[in-house]
Amino acid sequence: xxTFELIAGTFxxxxxxxxxxxxxxxxxxxxxxxxxxxxxxxxxxxxADDPDAPGGTWVHWVLFNIPIDxxxxxxxxxxxxxxxxxxxxxxxxxxxxxxxxxxxxxxxPHRYYFRLYALDRELPLKPKATKAQVVAAMKDHVLAxxxxxxxxxx
Numbered sequence: 537x538x539t540f541e542l543i544a545g546t547f548x549x550x551x552x553x554x555x556x557x558x559x560x561x562x563x564x565x566x567x568x569x570x571x572x573x574x575x576x577x578x579x580x581x582x583x584a585d586d587p588d589a590p591g592g593t594w595v596h597w598v599l600f601n602i603p604i605d606x607x608x609x610x611x612x613x614x615x616x617x618x619x620x621x622x623x624x625x626x627x628x629x630x631x632x633x634x635x636x637x638x639x640x641x642x643x644x645p646h647r648y649y650f651r652l653y654a655l656d657r658e659l660p661l662k663p664k665a666t667k668a669q670v671v672a673a674m675k676d677h678v679l680a681x682x683x684x685x686x687x688x689x690x
Contacts, residue, residue, distance in 0.1 A: 538572035542652045542682035545569065545611070553648060553686035559639030560690065562612070565597065569608035570652055574679045577654040579604055581674060583667055586638065588646035595667045596648065597635045598626030601658050617663030624663040626670060633664055638688035645689025654680040 545567035546554050555561035573580070584597035599609075602623040615634035618624055630636040640646040659665075659673040 540570070540572050540574060540654060540680045540682045542568060542570045542650060542684045544650065544684045544686065547684075547686045549684055549686075551686060552645070553638055553688045558637040558688055561637070563635070563637040564612035565609065565635035565637075566650075566686075567609065567611040568650065568652075568684075570682060571607060573604070573654045576656050577604055577679055579655050579658050580606070581653045581655060581659065581670055582609075582650065583653075583670065584635070584648060584650045585667070586640070586646050586648050588640070588644075590641065595627075595629040596637065597628055597650075598665065598667050598670055600624050600626065600661065600665065600670050600673075624661070624665070626661075626663070626665040626667065638686075640688065640690060642690050645687040647685055647687055649683055649685050651681055651683045653678050654682075 556564050557566045580602040581600040586594040606621050625634045628636040638648050655677045657677050
């Protein structure tokens with residue numbers, strides 16, 4: 537059976553995230569694509585976070601109710617509650633809707649995990665939901681998870 541996988545268009549697993557996707561560049565969301573969702577998938581959710589942040593895991597992006605027919609996200613998505621493809625964006629830890637790129641303090645590079653979840657239902661949440669709300673709503677509804685990790689340091 538083909539593997540459910542998440543691929544970043546501008547960096548490979550474990551590589552440095554290019555500056556245009558960080559606070560040192562244009563802070564544009566990276567292009568992502570995926571394929572082979574499991575049978576029964578109704579929609580997708582994406583969470584990007586940094587477990588190496590000094591105060592604990594820092595949330596960079598929350599996106600949910602991505603329609604089942606979508607197999608990728610273009611670079612530089614708008615910072616709006618609902619995207620043109622009807623996906624809902626949540627709040628990040630920068631207190632903004634949408635993507636907030638890597639912006640670690642000087643020192644050792646941090647790891648940034650982009651995790652895509654195949655869900656068996658749409659989440660009953662409004663745009664601007666937090667990661668905690670999305671994770672709670674996903675409980676018992678995740679069919680598969682795919683991830684890609686990039687690094688960035690300053």
